[in-house]
Ligand SMILES: [Zn+2]
């Protein structure tokens with residue numbers, strides 16, 4: 001069985017990062033996950049820690065021939081940060097991918113977002129002090145491919 005996966009490519013190391021899907025409300029259709037209320041998706045490469053900002057035209061579709069049973073499932077994470085500067089309402093959602101492992105918790109993921117190149121900054125004021133607000137994750141593989 002062939003499956004078409006939406007992917008984004010890290011511009012620094014060319015690692016391919018598969019996106020989950022999102023349900024289209026009120027229809028049976030699906031399309032690639034995209035952050036709600038945003039034209040761009042901020043991605044932290046799990047391989048080289050490069051921070052890149054993508055637009056929807058950057059999505060490639062890759063056909064996968066069957067599913068490799070030896071391929072470990074991965075987790076796709078969305079981590080939301082809010083600026084800590086007084087009266088700044090800037091916020092940003094960062095996306096990344098990890099393997100499924102008991103050692104990975106919210107702090108691991110937040111730590112990764114603080115160590116990117118270039119650094120994560122508030123989109124409103126450019127400040128570097130961002131507080132972790134919320135973490136969402138989806139395990140890619142099996143039935144759980146949806147992050148809405
Ligand atoms: Zn990379």
Ligand SMILES: [Zn+2]
Nearest residue numbers: 083088122125
């Ligand atoms: Zn700010």
